[in-house]
Amino acid sequence: MFKKPAILAIALAFCASLFAVNPVSAETTLRVVMHSDLKIVDPIWTTAYMSRNYGYMVYDTLFALDSKLHIQPQMVGDYSVSDDKLTYTMTLREGLMFHDGAPVTAADAVASLKRWGKKDGMGQMLMEYTANLSAVNDKTMKLVLKKPFGLVLDALSKPSSNVPFIMPKRVADTPADEQIKDHTGSGPFIFKEDEWKPGDRTVFVKNPNYKARSEPSSWMAGSKAVNVDRVEWISIKDHQTAVSALLTGEIDYMEAVPHDLLPLLESDPNIQTAVLNPLGNQYMFRMNHLHPPFDDVRVRRAAMWAVNQKDFLQGVIGNPKYYKECAAMFFCDTPLATDKGAEIMMRSDYAKSKALLKEAGYDGTPIVLMHSTDLNVLANLAPVAKQNLERGGFKVDMQSMDWQTLVSRRSKKDAPGKVGWNIFMTSWQSLDILNPIMAAGYRANCNKAWFGWPCDIPNMEVLRKAFAEEPDPAQQKAIAEAIQVRAMEFGTHGHAGQWLGVAAWRKDLISNVPDAPLPVQWGISK
Amino acid sequence: MFGFLVRRLLATIPVLGMVALFVFFMLRLTPGDPAAILAGDNGEPYQIEAIRESLGLNEPIPTQLFIWLGNILQGDLGESFFFNKKVTELIAMRVEATLSLATVTLIFTLAVAIPLGVLAAYRQGSWVDRLVMGFSVLGFSVPIFVLGYFLIFVFSVNLKWFPVQGFKKIGDGFWPFLHHLILPSFSLGVIYIALIARMTRASVIEVLNEDYIRTAYAKGLSNMVVLMRHALRNAAVPIVTITGIGIALLIGGVVVTESVYNIPGLGRLTVDAVLGRDYPTIQALILVFSCVYVVINLLIDLSYTLLDPRIRY
Numbered sequence: 001m002f003k004k005p006a007i008l009a010i011a012l013a014f015c016a017s018l019f020a021v022n023p024v025s026a027e028t029t030l031r032v033v034m035h036s037d038l039k040i041v042d043p044i045w046t047t048a049y050m051s052r053n054y055g056y057m058v059y060d061t062l063f064a065l066d067s068k069l070h071i072q073p074q075m076v077g078d079y080s081v082s083d084d085k086l087t088y089t090m091t092l093r094e095g096l097m098f099h100d101g102a103p104v105t106a107a108d109a110v111a112s113l114k115r116w117g118k119k120d121g122m123g124q125m126l127m128e129y130t131a132n133l134s135a136v137n138d139k140t141m142k143l144v145l146k147k148p149f150g151l152v153l154d155a156l157s158k159p160s161s162n163v164p165f166i167m168p169k170r171v172a173d174t175p176a177d178e179q180i181k182d183h184t185g186s187g188p189f190i191f192k193e194d195e196w197k198p199g200d201r202t203v204f205v206k207n208p209n210y211k212a213r214s215e216p217s218s219w220m221a222g223s224k225a226v227n228v229d230r231v232e233w234i235s236i237k238d239h240q241t242a243v244s245a246l247l248t249g250e251i252d253y254m255e256a257v258p259h260d261l262l263p264l265l266e267s268d269p270n271i272q273t274a275v276l277n278p279l280g281n282q283y284m285f286r287m288n289h290l291h292p293p294f295d296d297v298r299v300r301r302a303a304m305w306a307v308n309q310k311d312f313l314q315g316v317i318g319n320p321k322y323y324k325e326c327a328a329m330f331f332c333d334t335p336l337a338t339d340k341g342a343e344i345m346m347r348s349d350y351a352k353s354k355a356l357l358k359e360a361g362y363d364g365t366p367i368v369l370m371h372s373t374d375l376n377v378l379a380n381l382a383p384v385a386k387q388n389l390e391r392g393g394f395k396v397d398m399q400s401m402d403w404q405t406l407v408s409r410r411s412k413k414d415a416p417g418k419v420g421w422n423i424f425m426t427s428w429q430s431l432d433i434l435n436p437i438m439a440a441g442y443r444a445n446c447n448k449a450w451f452g453w454p455c456d457i458p459n460m461e462v463l464r465k466a467f468a469e470e471p472d473p474a475q476q477k478a479i480a481e482a483i484q485v486r487a488m489e490f491g492t493h494g495h496a497g498q499w500l501g502v503a504a505w506r507k508d509l510i511s512n513v514p515d516a517p518l519p520v521q522w523g524i525s526k
Numbered sequence: 527m528f529g530f531l532v533r534r535l536l537a538t539i540p541v542l543g544m545v546a547l548f549v550f551f552m553l554r555l556t557p558g559d560p561a562a563i564l565a566g567d568n569g570e571p572y573q574i575e576a577i578r579e580s581l582g583l584n585e586p587i588p589t590q591l592f593i594w595l596g597n598i599l600q601g602d603l604g605e606s607f608f609f610n611k612k613v614t615e616l617i618a619m620r621v622e623a624t625l626s627l628a629t630v631t632l633i634f635t636l637a638v639a640i641p642l643g644v645l646a647a648y649r650q651g652s653w654v655d656r657l658v659m660g661f662s663v664l665g666f667s668v669p670i671f672v673l674g675y676f677l678i679f680v681f682s683v684n685l686k687w688f689p690v691q692g693f694k695k696i697g698d699g700f701w702p703f704l705h706h707l708i709l710p711s712f713s714l715g716v717i718y719i720a721l722i723a724r725m726t727r728a729s730v731i732e733v734l735n736e737d738y739i740r741t742a743y744a745k746g747l748s749n750m751v752v753l754m755r756h757a758l759r760n761a762a763v764p765i766v767t768i769t770g771i772g773i774a775l776l777i778g779g780v781v782v783t784e785s786v787y788n789i790p791g792l793g794r795l796t797v798d799a800v801l802g803r804d805y806p807t808i809q810a811l812i813l814v815f816s817c818v819y820v821v822i823n824l825l826i827d828l829s830y831t832l833l834d835p836r837i838r839y
Contacts, residue, residue: 037798039608040564047566047573121570161568177576179610197619198609199798200790236691236788237797240675244683244690245788401557404801407567408559411574432568440568450570 027229028526030510033242034519035256037235038202041191042179044119047161049429053519056220057204057231058099058185059165062090062109063157064221067515069334069434071157072221074213075104075166075186085471088143088152089136095211098168098186106135111172113156113164118176120162122438125468126155150471151437158438159220159517160431188212188224188522189231202233217514217523224522227512231521239376246271246504252526253505255519258376259317265504272507275322275500277517279331279430283312283381283496284441285345286452288422291415293362297456300491301344302356303423306392307385308348309497312425315384316377317499324498329484330439331430331498336477341485345494353392366397367422370409374402377499381425410451424451425496431517435476436483437468441493457490527831527838534827538820542813549812550594553805554587560607560803581607594809603813604806606799613810616795623693624791626703627783628776631711631718636769639719643726643765644753650731658723665720670779674713674786681709691788710787714779718772725768729761736760762833770826774819 034053040046043055064074073079077093096104110133117127127133129149135141143152156164171182183191189204196202206226215222234251236242239258245251247268257265257273265271285307287294294300313323327346328337367389371382386396399421401409406424414420433439440450442464444457454460463486467479487493505513514523561578562569578584582593597604603613646658682690688709694702733739734757742752781793788794792811799807830837 039802041610046564047568047570048564049567051566119573161566177580181610197790198606198611198616199795200619234692234788235790237794238785238788241678241691241786241788244678247683248686248690250690250692402801404563404803405558407569408562408803409557411559411562411571426567428568440570448572 028227029230029232030228030253030521030524030526031232031234031251032253032519032521033236033245033251033255034233037199037237038196038233039198040179041183041193041196043165044116044162044176045179049161049518052161052163054191054202055163055165055187056518056520057187057189058183058191059167059187060096060185060224061157061164061220062113062166063153064219065157065159065431066218066221068218071153072215072218074157074221075109085148086145088145089140090143091140093211093213094139096186097209097211099184099190099207099209100168101209102168103138104166104186105138105169106141107138108169108172109166110135110141111169112166115167115172115174115176116162116164120158120164121440122151122155122158123162123164125149125437126152129468148469148471150476151435151468154435154438157220160429160438186210188226199235201235204231204233205229212522219516220518220520224520226522227525228521246506249506249509251506252510253503253513253521253524255503257502257504259319259322259502260376262319262502262504270506270508271504272513273502273504274513276503276513276515276519277430277501278515279334279517280324280498280500281377281427281429282326282331282433282498283309283316284426284428285385285494285496286424286426286441287491287493288416288420288452289454289456290413290452291420291422293360293365293367294422294491295456296360297490298356298360299362301489302353302360302362302392303389303394304344304488304491304494305349305353305356306394307345307388307494307496309345309495311348311384311388312381313497313499315380322500322502324500326495326498329487329495330434330436330480334430334434335473336435336480338477338481338484340481341488342495344488345496348388348392350392353394357393362393364395366395368416368420369396369398370406370421370424371398371400372403372406372424373400377427377501378403378425381496385423385425413447413453427499429517435467436464436480442483442487444492452493454490454492457486457492460486460490460492531824531828534824538817541820542816545816546595546598546809546813547591549809550591553803553808554590556803558803559583560805563802564607594806598813603810606807607804608802608807613807616807617792617810617814620790620792620795622695623789624780624784624793626693626696627707627710627714627780627789627791628773630704630707631715631776632769632773634711635715635718635722635772638715639722640726640758640765642719643723644730644758646723646727647730647734647757648749648753650727655727658727662720662724665716668716670713670717670782671786673716674709674783677709677713678786693789693791706789710783710789713786714776714783717779718776721772722765722768726758726761726765729764730757733757733761759833763830766829766833767826770822774822777815777818 036050038050038054040051043051060075062076063071066072076090079090081088117123129145131146132144168184171180174180188207188210190207192203206229212223212225217223243261243264246254265273287300309325317323326332327339327342330336369382372378382398386398389396410424412419416422436442443449444454444460446455463483470476510524510526512523512525561574564577565573605612642658646655649655678690681687689706694706696703742756784791784793796811
């Protein structure tokens, strides 16, 4: 039926189609491996860091924190505070638009803040002090307080979960306990929901209508001008594979490189490694105040005398370049930094630990120490704690589990054993714990407190309230110092050392990677 | 034959029912609370409680079971706790990658393992036989992830012949598709090459001692014709059986391979769902995998009738 040349032509065409490659696009695509996969695309509904990072791509904030820890207006153009510090009037910048082309209005901002205020701890506190939050006109909103609250701008510029992102009113009207389904924002990138493949990749494209500020970019403040057409967050769970992909140039940027894999990258001349968050992170040693033996302050202090920051940091991070012993609970080199009362976490004193245990009548019942095995920045914490606690006279039952099991189990108030617990360790990003209001660990309101449920800490809640209401920074610092002393004296938790995360990127492919305490992708050129 | 098919398909219903119940109760007994995970690392107790309520996790377990079974009977496998998407949609997104990896691995495995097995049988006791059997022991012994990292280091990072990770759809071009699957398929296939080559060797050796083989040689047929037409065909039933089992075992292998090579398939979805305690996704995936096992076993049984005319159902 067919002649031979026709058959040959068809065969050739078929072969050509098999080996055809899609045409190369001229657009610039930044390929990024983040520390985890994006799962939830509602940064108000969850506190997950990936959802927060997603939020910074898609949304913008009224105020933002800069690299000097100063609060700067971001979506807000002008604002004023009344003399009695009770009325804040804020006007949005001209030209702000949502991704669908609608202008950003004060009504959108008000609805967004109200939804955020139902979920976030600091937002809830702000709303408790708020008499009225309303739009005056399309661009101006007014926040009227019942009584002075010293952290209004700190709350509105809260940099980490949950961040008060501004959404369209129709979206922000979604009940706070329900996830949003419309992902329209006004931020520098547009989320491509149609290209989102959970567990594989998340795609953003440049928002052509984004109106960047004229000030230079500084952390989450200033210009958020975008220099690439498209950003792809590629989910690579295996760190070794991600490092190999960076070495071969399959990806451009890796948010968090495990410290033990850094030598592989540092020896490659095309790769830049850097600490982008100079404040870093802080380990937390948390005891369960609900159950013996840590319902006794003497036993809590015994445990704190047994452990010390250096052992934790050496055991987990290893390289002194990437860790810092720091007595300040609110981080070294920050406005609230102080060393007062923190000696107990800086060196081990096993004699004191044993003496306190004897005084408290510790009966030798093993304490349940939860050990997270699957996150490399946490995995060695519990074994170090076990060794130090045993030297300090404790008997320790270290129970190993994956991090998600630990996260689930730490919420259980049952007695220690198979369900409950005595101690766990975790890590906080600096942005989450810069003051005693945003940091959950200081709360001492018993069953309403963060996991561990501190209760018998005299005046802690009074001090926290005083801090929140104090407008004078010098007075705030004095109160923060008192809170730190109280936290150490009564053992709300121990601060177990500061460590620095390291990012890496192909310097032959990308440039202008901004310094920021969280991974932002505006400003990067390719 | 038709009756056999109907009987076998009907028999799968109680099997899948048992699997569904087993998975449901195992997950509820496993430590971990999806609500705590969803709330995020800094989630507050009140936030966790609100999420638990919204997901229906505060309902009694029998109620949760009946809701889930009711939805399955209506063809609804549920919605992922994490992604706000239907589980069927998530599975549909991932199935191509896993199917591609499994298919390429299977083709590669059979293309290598059967000739090696036949060769080893034909040269029984020789250095060729010992080499093939030595390779087979090695194939069994090296974990997939070790082989994977080794291959990535040599062929991707140093020689830059193959990509480190990822997956390309066949629609993106055949070469990019194959290029991304060569190393993963090799890593995954080695153990099955070892398995199938050993079985092929044993089966062919047994057949080579039969009278009809001696007769074939006596007729003056060449070695190749005797091996392929008479020996291999008669040795096919156990080879097909072990191949079928191998395909079923591939499902386990793809979990590791997809993680090492970052292939967005069902294996990685399973791992993510287990780590996140995403109950609806885990339950649906186990049911899908169970169906695949059942179908493969059925196909193996049916293939016997083609390979051995004496077998009738």
